[in-house]
Amino acid sequence: MSKPRVATTSLCGCFGCHMSLLDIDERILALAEIVEFDKSPINDHKDFTQRCAVGLIEGGCANAENVHVLRRFREMCDVLVSVGDCATTGGIPALRNLVPLGECLHEAYVAGPSVHNPSGRVPDDPEIPLLLDKVYPAHEVVKIDFHLPGCPPSADTLWEALNALLAGKPLALPYALLKYD
Amino acid sequence: MTTSVDTVVREACVSVGHDPTRLMDVAREVQARLGCIPPAAVDAIHHDLHVSRAQVQSLVSFYAFFDDHPTSQITIRVCDDVVDRLAGYDRVAKAFADELGVTIGQTTADGAISLQRTACIGMSDQAPAALVGNVVVTDLSAERARQVVAELRAHRDPQRLIKKLGDGNNAHPLVKAMVRNNIRQAGPIVMSEPRRGEAIRKAAALSPAEVIRAVKTARLRGRGGAGFPTGIKWEMARAAPGARKFVVCNADEGEPGTFKDRVLLTEWPDRVFAGMTIAGYALGAREGILYLRAEYAYLRAFLEDVLARRRSDGLLGRDVMPRRGFEFDIRIQMGAGAYVCGEESALLESCEGRRGDPRNRPPFPAQRGYLGCPTVVNNVETLCCVTRILDAGSAAFSELGSRQSAGTKLLSVSGDVSRPGVYEVPFGTPIQDVLALCGGRDATALQVGGPSGRMVGPADFERTICYDDIATGGALVVFDSTRNPxxxxxxxxxxxxxxxxxxxxxxxxxxxxxxxxxxxxxxxxxxxxxxxxxxxxxxxxxxxxxxxxxxxxxxxxxxxxxxxxxxxxTLVAEPAQGRRRGFDLDVATAEAARIRAGGTQ
Incomplete structure (x- = not known):
């Protein structure tokens, strides 16, 4: 039987959740024994090679590209998991939801105290994906099957969750892995 | 402005004897005289009453009828309750806005008139309605709204907008309102022929414990909606330790679609006050408070007059029950526009001069209520029932209604019916009978008990109005087949x-x-x-x-x-390809696309 395939991505996140995944240390060897990584920053595969069992989503959706990637994940993965607080709630990037988009861009590219931008233009290259009006948590854009909270979820949390998921067992995280203060 | 802020505040504080718990009255007075409660007044109140600035500020910001900056001489508050919307709120509000040249929430350039929307003002049976200052204007149309503005521009006197006085006490010289009672079915208990002074005389022949027993024997339950047994509430307050106790009548009738208390206060105020007095006797309280919602301010002078008359007739004050050594008086506490103050503990907070934030319970008001003293809070209709029970006897009361729900219930019926108004029906009356009475033939949905009650469909029309089937504080809003639930x-x-x-x-x-x-x-x-x-x-x-x-x-x-x-x-569907139907990429990127195209930021 071929190994189940796992894909991961970081949308509007900080890659902290991916770092946390790498933080499982030597257990990554054991993980490589039981799964095959498909599209993921970990192996730098840019697109899916085939359908995957599990997709791990870090980060919410802040621009059109995030939305396309997330929709592609939904299309190609049997199970999607929102990993970390940005995917689950929008997280820190969603703080911009309190400010209208135009004001955000103006502050970032024109009026901010440390901005040097003699042209006074907001970047408008058509190659740059359009920003969304606000940052959306993943489950507001596509159907998400599971949420794994934490900023980031610890390596042990990710490890336990992945193992439970791949073994088809219910996930019972001990209190210590769900407590963040 | 002829008087200074400091003078106005000083006088307002003197009028309440510098009692910090009367902050609501001070704020109302300042608002009435200055048209707002500006920061300077907040400061002055803080100094004169020795309450924190934060408390004054939070009060001003909490209540809809307080403003922190000057708005206008006259405020038009258009009622945008659901019933008013059915009756043409949109057209009326637009006519007001067009004629004034402002949008809702704004004031005319000359500072004369401001336009606001407000929640239900208790006039659902004559919607669309509006408050112009304290004056209630009912049965509005777009045309009438334009007239109102033209007249206000000419004479600036809301009272002169009233062309024809309403029936009954609405035409009383101290009320002078165009409000109609719309009493469609009266009696036999609450809206029956009053016999003034009789109930108090009969109560005086009983001991307080016997009065409570009479109320319990009648199986009276609270008419505000929750249906708590009144006698048990009284007993709790009577048993609670403390020399000072209070009776509070909850006349903050704010549940949208309810207006029966308005009618009781207009036509049966003596019965309400007698009920408070009897409650005071039963639980050993000497002070009563009628908490009157700001929207009913037009009834205040009239009610004060009724109180004065009761004092001079020996039905209030020192001489209520001289042989029993019982005296009792009532004051009116005005609200300032906050629905949540109909919740009894929020109401008590408001009486004490604070925001209407509900309290944690326990302790219950009957244990620790107004000023920390044992307090009974009863609905207007409940107190009317009390008076009737003492006058006509427990048996006459409990023989009507159903097993768990004795007596009758006042219903405020409005919406898509041919005869909106107040109906007194025995508990246990099927909904369909009420619909037949009020002419709601095409009813397809019914909101029972106001927004916090429930919406029922034809399948439930055979069910009955009582505490153990469909309980209600009295609001019944009928919707016909053209409305979307x-x-x-x-x-x-x-x-x-x-x-x-x-x-x-x-x-x-x-x-x-x-x-x-x-x-x-x-x-x-x-x-x-x-x-x-x-x-x-x-x-x-x-x-x-x-x-x-x-x-x-x-x-x-x-x-x-x-x-x-x-x-x-019929409106929902499973998402295709797992894509959320609520998310539209084009809509979400429209703003960014506009900015990129060089639109204004």
Whole structure:
């Protein structure tokens, strides 16, 4: 039987959740024994090679590209998991939801105290994906099957969750892995 | 402005004897005389009453009838309750706005008139209605709205807008309102022929314990909606330690669609005050407070006069029951426009001069209420029942109604009916009988008990109005087949979003989530999982909200979902390819595309 395939991505996140995944240390060897990584920053595969069992989503959706990637994940993965607080709630990037988009861009590219931008233009290259009006948590854009909270979820949390998921067992995280203060 | 802020505040503080718990009265007085409560007045009140600036500020910001900056000489508050919307609120509001040249929330350039919207003002039976200053203007049309503005521009006197006085005491020289009573079915208990002084005389022949027993024997339960046995509440307050106790009459009739207390206060005020007096005797209280909602300010002078008359007739004051050594007096506490103050503990907070934030319970008001003293808070109608029980006897009361619900209930009927108004019916009356009485032939949905009650469909019309079947505080809003239950629920959720005090998260956030969820479903972008989520949110709100508002405010959604599930289900669909139907990439990127195209930022 071929190994189940796992894909991961970081949308509007900080890659902290991916770092946390790498933080499982030597257990990554054991993980490589039981799964095959498909599209993921970990192996730098840019697109899916085939359908995957599990997709791990870090980060919410802040621009059109995030939305396309997330929709592609939904299309190609049997199970999607929102990993970390940005995917689950929008997280820190969603703080911009309190400010209208135009004001955000103006502050970032024109009026901010440390901005040097003699042209006074907001970047408008058509190659740059359009920003969304606000940052959306993943489950507001596509159907998400599971949420794994934490900023980031610890390596042990990710490890336990992945193992439970791949073994088809219910996930019972001990209190210590769900407590963040 | 001829008088200085300091003078106005000083005089207002003197009039309440510098009692800091009377902050509401001070604030009302300042608002009335200055047209607002500016920062300078907040400072002055802080100095004169020795209350913190924060307390004054929070009071001013909390109540709808207080402003912190000058608005205008005259404020027009157009009632935008659901019933008013059915009756043409949109056209009326637009006519006001066009004629004044402002939008809702603004003031005319000359500072003369400002236009606002407000929640139900208790005139659903003569909607659309508006408050112009303290003056109630009913049965509005777009044309009448334009006339109102023209007249106000000419004479600036809201009182002169009244052309024809209403019936009964609405035409009383101290009321002079165009409000109509619309009493459609009166009697035999609450709205019966009054026999002034009789109930108090009979109560005086009994001991306080015997009075409580009479109320318990009559099986009287609270008419505000919750149905708590009145006698048990009184007993708790009587047993509670403390020399000073209070009786509070809850006349903050704010549940949209309810107006029966308005009619009782207009036509049977003696019966209300007698009920308070009897309650005072029963539990050993010497002071009573009538908490009157700001929207009913037009009744205040009249009610004060009734109180004065009762004092001079020996029905209040020193001589109520001289042989029993019992004296009792009542003061009127005006509200300032906050729905949540109808919740008894929020009402007490308001009486003590604070924001209407509900209190944690226990202790219950009967244990620690107004000023920390044992306090009984009863509904206007409940107190009328008390008077009747003492006058006509417990048996005459409890022989009507059903087993668990003795007596009669006043219903405020409005909406799509040919005869809106107040109906007194025995408990146990089937809904369909009420519909036949009021001419609601085409009824397809019924909001029973106001927004916090429930929405029922034809399948439930055989059910009866009583505590153990369909309980209600009295509001019955009828909707015919042209109305969409989801839109009604949405309007009610907007109301709750406005009126939530914001103290606890389940209520503050839950109401918004439900309102937005309904919008999504109404826009055809809902999914079956949204309906499940509504139920889940309702569960959390019910379990975790701090007071009755949040514990019931999901009901428009939950009950319409139960009664009209098929209407929801036709609007929702499973997402294709796992893509959420509520998310539209084009809409979400429209703003960025506009900015990129060089639009203004």
């Amino acid at each position: 989801l839109e009604i629920a949405h309007a009610y959720m907007e109301f709750f979003e406005d009126e939530s005090c914001g103290y606890c998260t389940p209520c503050r956030v839950g109401n918004v989530l439900l309102r937005k969820g309904l919008e999504k479903v109404l826009a055809g972008r809902g999914e079956p999982s949204d309906l499940e989520q509504f139920e889940q949110i309702a569960k959390v709100m019910k379990a975790a909200s701090r007071c009755g508002l949040g514990q019931t405010s999901f009901n428009p959604v939950l009950s319409s979902l139960q009664s009209f599930r098929y209407q929801y289900e």
